[in-house]
Amino acid sequence: MTKRKELFKTVKQKNLLKLDLQHFGDKTLYELKQNMTTVGQQLQKTEDALASAAIDTGKSTEDIQALQKSRDDLKMRFDVIKNQHDQLEEEQRAKFAKQDNLQAIDDPTEQKVKAKAELIRATMRQKPISGDVKAALGDEGTTNGDKFLPKTVSSDILTEPYVKNQLRGVSDFTQITNLEIPKLNFSLDDDDFIADKETAKELKATGDVVTFGRHKFKVFAGISETVLNGTHTNLVSHVDRALSSGVAAKEKKVAFAATPKVGEEHMSFYSTQNAIKKVAGENMYKAIKNAIADLHEDYRETAKIVMRFQDYSDMIEVLANNNSTLYTAQPEQVLGKPVIFSDSAVNPVVGSFMYSHFNYDLGMLFDRDKDVKTGIEQFVITAWMDHQIKLKSAFRIAEVTATP
Incomplete structure (x- = not known):
């Protein structure tokens, strides 16, 4: 009877864990960070309690086993949340890296606008102009973004000069x-x-x-x-209009x-x-x-x-x-x-x-x-x-x- 209860309890915990996983899948990165902090604090508290119980002769074996089981349960939950967090963080990092990569932008107009914006910001912040920016502006990275002011300067803009x-x-x-x-x-x-x-x-x-x-x-x-x-x-509209x-x-x-x-x-x-x-x-x-x-x-x-x-x-x-x-x-x-x-x-x-x-x-x-x-x-x-x-x-x- 005791084994049946333990088996039922284990199955119930696994089902609850599945529900938790489904719930975590809908969470944002910020929420997952909060959950990691909360569960991590509980885990640390349980581990401290277990360490204290181990040297406390007044604690029974059952008390120590209960703390061990609680620790293992919290550790499993923490690992699940952490995996979810790390996966989502990696996906967002890859997404941002793709957005920052000019070559990954399919629309030529959007790519050129972003390249011009980066050239302007790099100049204003006195930073070097990247090769991707130069290439996107049409000079193949061999000069200094010279084609920023092209021969079609009064028609190759977003707004009227x-x-x-x-x-x-x-x-x-x-x-x-x-x-x-x-x-x-x-x-x-x-x-x-x-x-x-x-x-x-x-x-x-x-x-x-x-x-x-x-x-x-x-x-x-x-x-x-x-x-x-x-x-x-x-930014590009404003500068293009002024320059043209x-x-x-x-x-x-x-x-x-x-x-x-x-x-x-x-x-x-x-x-x-x-x-x-x-x-x-x-x-x-x-x-x-x-x-x-x-x-x-x-x-x-x-x-x-x-x-x-x-x-x-x-x-x-x-x-x-x-x-x-x-x-x-x-x-x-x-x-x-x-x-x-x-x-x-x-x-x-x-x-x-x-x-x-x-x-x-x-x-x-x-x-x-x-x-x-x-x-x-x-x-x-x-x-x-x-x-x-x-x-x-x-x-x-x-x-x-x-x-x-």
């Missing part, structure tokens, strides 16, 4: 070190194939190859502590500078160094029409007009003469060529903008700075860029004749 360079849609953009390209896309063995005499003279005077230089500039992206420690997406806006502002500034900086004269459509031909008219409409007509047909075919919206509005007001039809017409219908509005174009630039070319050097530096007045950290990029007008004869500047 604050400032745009309207030439982004019409000029050529590349990112090649020591770039040299021919001014014309093709040539013949007979030099007389160039029908435009101005182009022929220009090639004879300046050569038929364009060599791009390296002109340094910096872009600052202010980052608050909350943004830096926020999500990858918010800074780059766009720089591109427009050099391309339309009325008084360019020393060394940047060749970048501006308006510089005396480029001396792009000016074509006049008694009003804005006639000046632009005359400029289009003055282009050689090779350039006129693909010509576009870059001008200020205010100038266009004033021109329409004069042309309309209280006729509302012109106000609803598309600019291309009015002027005969696509119109691009930019407030930087103080005088309309007319021409084939495929001969306007921006190139970024691959070498790029990342740094951090701090605005002591505001406490905002600055993510700083130092880049090198050049703008070359490959053929000046492909452009005209439209000017209104001064009224006597």
